[in-house]
Amino acid sequence: MxxxxxxxxxxxxxxxxxxxxxxxxxxxxxxxxxxxxxxxxxxxxxxxxxxxxxxxxxxxxxxxxxxxxxxxxxxxxxxxxxxxxxxxxxxxxxxxxxxxxxxxxxxxxxxxxxxxxxxxxxxxxxAVYGLPELHAERIRTARLIANPGCYPTGSILALAPLVKERVVELDGLVIDSKSGVTGAGRKASLPLSFGECNESFRAYKVGAHQHTPEIESELGILAGHALAIQFTPHLVPMNRGILTTAYARPLKETSTEEIINLYGRFYAKAPFVRVAAKGRLADTKDVWGLNYCDISIVVDNRTHRIVVISAIDNLVKGAAGQAVQNMNLMSGFPETMGLA
Ligand SMILES: NC(=O)c1ccc[n+]([C@@H]2O[C@H](COP(=O)([O-])OP(=O)(O)OC[C@H]3O[C@@H](n4cnc5c(N)ncnc54)[C@H](OP(=O)(O)O)[C@@H]3O)[C@@H](O)[C@H]2O)c1
Missing domain, CATH: 3.40.50.720 (NAD(P)-binding Rossmann-like Domain)
Structure with missing residues (x-):
């Protein structure tokens, strides 16, 4: 043990x-x-x-x-x-x-x-960045894991296939993310108190959130050069969950089916990424308490954009579950042990 x-x-x-x-x-x-x-x-x-x-x-x-x-x-x-x-x-x-x-x-x-x-x-x-979907081999032999942030987990998994496979323009990526209140931790804070955030929905730290460089750095590694990404976080009056919507311009005309197939191949060996069938949209309810990242794709040829939506539980895939996934890899246990 x-x-x-x-x-x-x-x-x-x-x-x-x-x-x-x-x-x-x-x-x-x-x-x-x-x-x-x-x-x-x-x-x-x-x-x-x-x-x-x-x-x-x-x-x-x-x-x-x-x-x-x-x-x-x-x-x-x-x-x-x-x-x-x-x-x-x-x-x-x-x-x-x-x-x-x-x-x-x-x-x-x-x-x-x-x-x-x-x-x-x-x-x-x-230190090894502990996102198993991208760094499993290095995680297996690591002594020190930097477990990813919650917003970066949902954002990087949403865009990694498009960036790595050079399917989209790399300048002008936009990520719009909404998090439940537990993302900010348990300590008391006035803006996070019930009276302040219930029945309210607000953006914060626009262009200045500390998770921005983490997203840029990991996607930049996949791109092969530095990226500047517009990342806007929002606070939603719910306890858990992060819904991320990312927007990217395809380099050539494509279809929802084609991009879903690309994601299916990219995450074929990733037990905790679930790519939705055409027409189904990711929902934080479906990953509540679970270590999954659900991903949905819509190609909007009218606006010439690929829209990717990801849903995670910030405390599970965005934190503790991912940490246990890393522990499993570091210890030679099955990746899904204790999590699936
Ligand atoms: N919440 C999320 O969704 C999330 C997601 C990904 C990553 N993270 C990161 O994970 C870390 C923990 O987040 P959290 O949300 O669990 O925070 P939290 O609810 O505020 O809990 C912090 C814990 O650290 C302890 N602590 C604080 N200062 C300490 C010190 N000087 N010495 C020893 N213990 C100390 C606290 O103990 P006391 O209760 O005794 O003060 C508490 O147990 C943070 O770095 C956060 O950014 C959080």
């Missing part, structure tokens, strides 16, 4: 990880920690775990976490993860970091978009 720790177990992604890992046949959860003054029972924080796991959640003691586990999930805020990742790697452990701390090879990009000084730059080269 793989001994696994969750650091940041009182947050949304930590809770989701625990939910998934309790049912994983090859995992023994050995440590739950958070920023606490004293130990708590995890079911006092999340009653859903009562009778399912009997492990306290304790104040984070890195030495103790390293002693008790082989692989550590860091469900921590940006800027906090980097220090712990370095400590755990030094202790010979594998680390899957859900924050953005190791998602950029270029430290300047991270520092510019996150406004945080990176203190573990030596690890940036080693």
């Amino acid at each position: 793989l001994r696994v720790a969750i650091v940041g177990a009182t947050g949304y992604t930590g809770c989701e990880l625990l939910d998934i890992l309790i049912g994983h046949p090859e995992v023994k959860i050995t440590s739950l920690t958070a920023k606490l003054d004293a130990p708590i029972k995890i079911h006092d924080e999340f009653p859903r775990f009562k009778g399912r796991i009997d492990l306290p959640c304790t104040p984070l003691d890195a030495g103790e976490v390293a002693r008790s586990s082989d692989l550590i999930f860091l469900s921590l805020p940006h800027g906090v993860s980097m220090k712990y990742a370095a400590l755990f790697l030094k202790a010979g452990k594998k680390v899957i970091d859900l924050s953005a701390d190791f998602r950029f090879a270029d430290v300047g990009v991270f520092q510019q978009w996150y406004g945080i000084r990176h203190e573990q730059t030596g690890l940036l080269k080693e």
